[in-house]
Amino acid sequence: MKKTNSLAKTLSRSTNIAAAVFLFPAVAAILFYMIYPIIDTFWTSQYNWNGISPNKIFVGVQNWQTLLGDANFWSAFWHNVIVMVFSILLQIPIGLLLATFLDAGGKKFNAFKTVWFFPYLMSSVAIAFLFNYILATNGGLFSSLAQLITGKRTTVDLLGKNPQALFAVIGVMAWQYTPFYMVYFIAGYSTIPTTTYEAAVIDGTNRRQYLFHVAIPLLRPIFRTACILSMIGSLKYFDMIWNMTQGGPAGGTELMATYMYKLSFQQFKMGYGSSVAAGMFILITLIALFFQKIFVVKEND
């Protein structure tokens, strides 16, 4: 029985035990609902299986070989990339503009802020239904507008044809997610201390110079997070497209997630569906890591 250090040891052991008890529910839930399913997805990708029957057929890497040569999957991935690029190009600049306007305008524009935020409160499903009607050829907003302008019976078919269907969807996404980035940038502006602004004014800058040479450069880290969030969000986009176009017309708005869902829960090819899900996971992780690296390098310069 040694008595040296025993108090410190007992203390640290009791801390370890307490921490384990407090953390247990969270860690268990994450292991059960996130970590295990990810492993299981990779495991299931080696089988051909319809999701119900007990006979799973082991096929090894065959699903992965199919995936590498699957034109549908790669076209879906390409659509994800297009969505990603346009999400960043539309949502983030417009969000920044709106936030800048609110920051410069102050409290009297709170009504604008409230209304601008509304789309983010709507579920993607609700947005899908609403815009299906708004973009409809019969009684939709755009078609009615075209009729009003031309005075003839014309229709604007935005969702029925390629490639405009994908861009119509990108537009709706911008409508939905711009408020999110607006709030992000409002948060960013709120972290700039008022003393910074006062110092800039004393140094003789006007509002415009302050904005472009002081405030926006200070928002760089927020930009980085916003870009990464927007990227990951566009790569796993699902709800709205699924309810609006189901990936149609002719696969023109098919994304990785809708393709995976179709395979798994409509055609019941759960084995191959798992390969698509796992492939999606790998691609998203790689792209996220790659951009994180780039941003970090840039920041260090």
Add this chain to the structure above:
Amino acid sequence: MANVAAYGREKIKSRVSWAIASFFALLWFLITLIPFAFMVLNSFRKQFDMLTQGVFRLPDPWYFENYPRIIQNGFFGYFMRSVTIVTLALILLLIISALASYPLARMRFKLRSFIYGGIVAMMSIPMHVTLIPIFKMTNWMGLYDNLYSLLGPYVAFALPMSIYILTGFMMTIPKEVEEAAVIDGCNKDSLFYYIFIPLSKSGLSTLAIYNGVTMWNEFAFANTLLQSAAQKTLPLALGQFKGEHSMDMPIILSVLVLSVLPMIILFIVFQDKLVKGMMSGAVKG
């Protein structure tokens, strides 16, 4: 004199840029509002009137029967199921994430940074990767097509972000408060109940609002794990109503209005909380 001219030019420039900004602000205001106006106005029309009157005129006459009709057709059931699952999931989420954030913020123990890093990394996991296994697990547990099958996934997927925000929040509680409580005889459990939970109230309510909106609108898990109309939540009600009234646009639009309305009311009441929640995630991210 040159200075005065320069000042004048600046003033005009700033006026012009302000005018452009205002124009743009107003434009985006309209872009945001018009779809909502389309939704609300047309939900007060008859299907037939919508086709004959076009969409730009006010409803004539205002038709109020769509709302009673969807309420008679089970809208309230979807609504209450959504309320039930969101409430239960939020209670569980808040308890579990508060329990987990406390040691992460305040204790020095083995594996602390490993566990914290692992939880933070989980924030960017796409849920679709887990959809097939969770569908399988739900079947095994005999919970398929049961509202409560959503509880686990909803809580688990909200945990990483919530723990991240709440840990950050608890770190800002001054050490002195904790020390004073220890001197007064608090141990780790009572510290948690009597000091950290009360002081984290605003962080917790922020989390509740933020995750409440997300869960209220969740679609993919619900669509995968629920099948019968008697179990479906509000986001699935739209598809269900569309199946029953496929051509009746005003009916569907009134379902939309009723499902968005609670969120808009909540937002107007708790606006600052929600925005703060997004901010605390944003600024530290």
